[in-house]
Every structure is written in C-alpha cells, then in structure tokens.
Amino acid sequence: xxxxxxxxxxxxxxxxxxxxxxxxxxxxxxxxxxxxxxxxxxxxxxxxxxxxxxxxxxxxxxxxxxxxxxxxxxxxxxxxxxxxxxxxxxxxx
Amino acid sequence: xxxxxxxxxxxxxxxxxxxxxxxxxxxxxxxxxxxxxxxxxxxxxxxxxxxxxxxxxxxxxxxxxxxxxxxxxxxxxxxxxxxxxxxxxxxxxxxxxxxxxxxxxxxxxxxxxxxxxxxxxxxxxxxxxxxxxxxxxxxxxxxxxxxxxxxxxxxxxxxxxxxxxxxxxxxxxxxxxxxxxxxxxxxxxxxxxxxxxxxxxxxxxxxxxxxxxxxxxxxxxxxxxxxxxxxxxxxxxxxxxxxxxxxxxxxxxxxxxxxxxxxxxxxxxxxxxxxxxxxxxxxxxxxxxxxxxxxxxxxxxxxxxxxxxxxx
Numbered sequence: 001x002x003x004x005x006x007x008x009x010x011x012x013x014x015x016x017x018x019x020x021x022x023x024x025x026x027x028x029x030x031x032x033x034x035x036x037x038x039x040x041x042x043x044x045x046x047x048x049x050x051x052x053x054x055x056x057x058x059x060x061x062x063x064x065x066x067x068x069x070x071x072x073x074x075x076x077x078x079x080x081x082x083x084x085x086x087x088x089x090x091x092x093x
Numbered sequence: 094x095x096x097x098x099x100x101x102x103x104x105x106x107x108x109x110x111x112x113x114x115x116x117x118x119x120x121x122x123x124x125x126x127x128x129x130x131x132x133x134x135x136x137x138x139x140x141x142x143x144x145x146x147x148x149x150x151x152x153x154x155x156x157x158x159x160x161x162x163x164x165x166x167x168x169x170x171x172x173x174x175x176x177x178x179x180x181x182x183x184x185x186x187x188x189x190x191x192x193x194x195x196x197x198x199x200x201x202x203x204x205x206x207x208x209x210x211x212x213x214x215x216x217x218x219x220x221x222x223x224x225x226x227x228x229x230x231x232x233x234x235x236x237x238x239x240x241x242x243x244x245x246x247x248x249x250x251x252x253x254x255x256x257x258x259x260x261x262x263x264x265x266x267x268x269x270x271x272x273x274x275x276x277x278x279x280x281x282x283x284x285x286x287x288x289x290x291x292x293x294x295x296x297x298x299x300x301x302x303x304x305x306x307x308x309x310x311x312x313x314x315x316x317x318x319x320x321x322x323x324x325x326x327x328x329x330x331x332x333x334x335x336x337x338x339x340x341x342x343x344x345x346x347x348x349x350x351x352x353x354x355x356x357x358x359x360x361x362x363x364x365x366x367x368x369x370x371x372x373x374x375x376x377x378x379x380x381x382x383x384x385x386x387x388x389x390x391x392x393x394x395x396x397x398x399x400x401x402x403x404x405x
Contacts, residue, residue, distance in 0.1 A: 028273040035266035042259060046207070047200065053245070054255075056213040057297060059178075059204040063185035064290050066193045 040065060040072050048076055096403045097129055099346070099378060102315040103226060104307060106237035107348075108337075109319035110329055114350040116143045117389045118319050118382070119235040121398035127163035129403070131230040135165040136222065138215060138236045142167055147389050160392075164229070174214035178205050212239040220304050237316060238308070240336050246305050247340030256298045263291055309341055317346040322366035331373070346378040348402075353384045 041048070043058040044065070052058060062069070105122060107115045116139050123135035134156060137144040144167060145152045148159050156166045181201055185194055204210060216238050226232070238246075245252050264285060271281045285291060307313055318334065320326040334344045349367055353360045371379055380402050389395050 025273055025275060028269060032266065032270040032273045035262070035269055039259070039262050039266050042262070051208075053209055054213070055207050056204050056210040059201055059207075060181055060293055061290055062181060062197055062201055063188045066185055066189040066197055070193070070196055 036068065037072060037075065040068070041076070044069070044072075047073060095405055096125075100126060100231070100315065102311075102313055103231060104223075104314045105231065105233045106314070106316050107233075107235055107319055108237040108316060108333065108344070109348075110326065113319045113321050113326060114348075114382070115139075115319050116235045117147065117395060117398065118317075118348050118350060118380075118402075119233045120144055120147050120389070121395045121402055123163060123165070123231070123233040124392065124395055125399035125403040126231050126233070127161065128399070130162065132162045133164065133231040133233060134222075134229040135163070136232060136234045137165070137167045138170050138218065138234075139167070140169060140171070144235070147391070147395060149391055168218050170211055170214050170218065173218055174205060174210060177214065177217070178202060209241065212242050215239070216242045216304070217300075220300050223303050223307050226307075238304075240333065240340075243308065243337060243342055244340050246301065246308060247342065252301050256294060256301065260291065260294050260298065263288070263294065311343055311345070315346070316342055316344050317348060318344050319348040319350055320370070321351050322349055322363040322370065324366070327366065327370060327373075330370075334374070344377065346380065347374050348380045348382060350382045351384045352381055 046052045046055045126133045152167045320330045
C-alpha cells in the first residue's frame with residue numbers, strides 16, 4: 001500500500017513534468033531555433049539571393065554556422081508560406 | 094599655413110582616378126615629410142609596384158626603411174583578400190566535418206568575388222595602420238577608402254545600427270538557447286564570453302568605430318585629390334568631391350599634376366583648365382606640379398616635386 005502511494009506520486013510528478021516542463025522547453029527550443037534562423041538570414045542573406053553589402057565580412061562567421069547551414073538553406077527555401085509557418089508556431093485556431 | 098604645417102596630420106590619403114599620379118605625388122609628400130624630420134610610412138596599394146620603381150628598390154609587403162625617417166610598404170589587396178579567405182577555410186576545417194566543408198567551401202570562395210570585396214579588403218588594410226598609429230609620425234597612403242566604404246562608415250545609422258543589432262540578436266539567441274538546454278555545460282556568462290561569433294562581431298564593431306573616428310577627424314586626417322588639367326578629370330573630381338563631402342569627409346587640397354609648360358596649343362588649353370580648377374575648387378589648397386621630362390624614377394626625380402609641394 002505504501003509502495004503504491006509512492007508510485008502514484010512519482011507518476012503524478014512525471015505527468016506534470018511531461019505536460020508542463022517538457023512542452024515548455026520545446027517551446028523555448030523552437031524559439032531558439034527561430035532566433036538562430038533569423039540571425040542567419042541577416043548574415044548569410046546573399047545565399048538566399050538577397051544582396052548583403054558586407055558579405056565579405058560576414059563570411060568570416062561561416063565556420064561557426066557550418067553545421068546548421070545546409071539545413072537552414074533548405075528550411076529557408078522550402079517554406080510553404082509565411083502563414084503556414086506562423087500557424088505551425090502558434091497552433092491553428 | 095605653410096605646407097609642413099598643412100601636412101601636420103597623422104594620416105594623409107590621396108584620391109583620384111588611375112594614372113593621374115597618386116603614387117608619384119604620395120611618394121613626394123612622404124619624402125618631403127621625412128626630410129623635415131617626421132618618421133613617415135608610405136603605403137602603396139598599387140598593384141604595379143610603382144613605389145619600388147620610384148625608389149629603385151624592391152619594397153614588398155614588409156615595411157622597409159628607404160632612408161632616414163622614410164619607410165615604405167607595398168600591399169597587394171588581392172593577395173590580402175586571398176589570405177583572409179584561406180584563413181576562414183582553415184578555421185572551418187578545424188571545426189566542421191569534411192562533408193560540410195565540401196558544401197560550403199564554394200560559398201566561402203565566392204566571397205572573394207563578391208561585390209565590394211576588394212573595397213572592404215582595402216579597408217581592412219587601411220584600418221590595420223590605424224591600430225598602430227604610434228609607430229610613425231605620418232602615414233601617407235597612395236589610395237583612399239572607396240567612396241562606397243566611406244559612405245558606409247560616415248552614416249552612423251547604417252553600419253553602427255547594423256552591427257549593434259547583430260550583436261544584440263546573437264546575445265538573445267544564445268540566451269534562449271541556454272534556457273532551452275536542460276544540462277548546460279557552462280554558465281551563460283561563460284558561454285557569451287567564449288563565443289567566437291560575438292568576438293568577431295565585436296572586433297568589427299571596434300574596427301568601424303576606430304575608422305570612423307579617425308577618418309572624420311580633420312585634425313588627424315587629410316584627404317587630397319589628384320587630377321590632371323583635362324576636361325574629364327575635372328568632371329570626375331567634381332562628382333567625387335561632392336559625393337565624399339556628403340559623407341562629411343572634406344577634400345582639403347587638390348594636386349594638379351602633369352601640367353605641360355610650353356607654347357603648344359595643348360599647353361594653352363591646359364592653362365585654361367588650371368585656371369578653371371583654381372576657381373571652381375577654391376578655397377581648397379592647390380599644388381601645381383609640372384609635367385616631368387620623364388617618368389618619375391629615382392629619388393632625385395620626386396625630390397623636385399617634393400620641393401614644389403613644400404616650397405612655402
């Protein structure tokens with residue numbers, strides 16, 4: 001009986017962690033990724049065809065974004081629409 | 094103001110289109126300053142290595158003493174730019190996997206040919222001398238930052254806001270990333286301090302600030318324009334001066350170079366042009382340099398020009 005009680009509280013804890021903490025870190029993670037994407041748009045815009053007058057200087061940052069760069073380029077060119085992206089972020093009404 | 098006092102600025106830049114005699118003029122100014130006891134460095138970015146020709150010495154990319162108080166250096170902008178790109182690729186190789194390198198190497202190399210690359214490479218070279226301004230009394234450049242670079246610098250809103258916003262965005266992104274990380278290996282402060290991206294951005298920020306501060310300070314910096322007494326150079330000079338002065342950079346002197354002095358019809362026409370230049374660009378200081386009998390070659394030949402420039 002005592003053991004079950006402990007188990008119940010543990011499950012309860014896991015339930016709230018799953019429902020609140022994990023989803024909130026997911027939200028923060030999504031926000032972090034979005035900020036990173038936006039930062040990359042500003043410094044590597046010429047990869048997307050938007051001229052960057054200082055690309056000769058921002059190229060210096062490539063080594064530190066290299067791993068994210070291919071995925072980022074794909075995400076930027078594959079975006080269906082701004083609206084779909086916004087809905088993905090906030091959830092459909 | 095006597096010439097020596099007029100050239101009492103730490104950094105002297107000569108602008109003008111190719112072939113008007115910027116290198117000859119800057120060599121003459123550097124020679125004159127060194128003879129008057131100022132430790133002077135002449136910086137040439139002319140790919141034709143013409144200062145080596147004038148001083149009859151091999152000069153190259155290392156600062157070389159030519160005679161008492163006179164030093165010179167020849168910098169190849171394209172080579173410098175190539176080295177910059179190569180260093181980025183080297184750094185990338187240390188951090189990234191070979192597969193990723195394959196994908197991005199081309200993009201890095203493309204930057205070498207990107208619009209404005211040469212201008213920004215030149216700007217890097219010039220600011221390197223700003224950082225060691227105490228090494229010499231005078232720095233004479235046979236070129237000036239391009240109008241485009243100067244415009245970027247002179248408009249505080251353009252470059253400053255851009256770099257400040259980038260730094261802020263990077264810090265914010267790192268903060269949010271840190272909060273999303275359930276097992277961070279370092280404190281946020283340590284992460285921010287060791288971030289190579291922020292380091293590069295901050296280095297650029299101080300480079301822009303220093304350049305702006307020096308280039309816009311006419312107690313420290315002198316801009317001159319070299320032209321020939323012909324119709325087209327006058328028009329180009331008029332446009333360039335207007336463009337630069339919009340960015341708050343004053344062209345304080347004009348060097349009218351290669352004035353022929355004989356009785357030919359061409360010479361008479363040139364005299365008209367000289368008069369026009371003197372009238373139109375007054376009250377700027379004018380230096381009138383006659384056409385040499387032969388191309389500047391050897392210190393003696395530029396000594397004549399230097400004596401004219403420093404004659405008052």
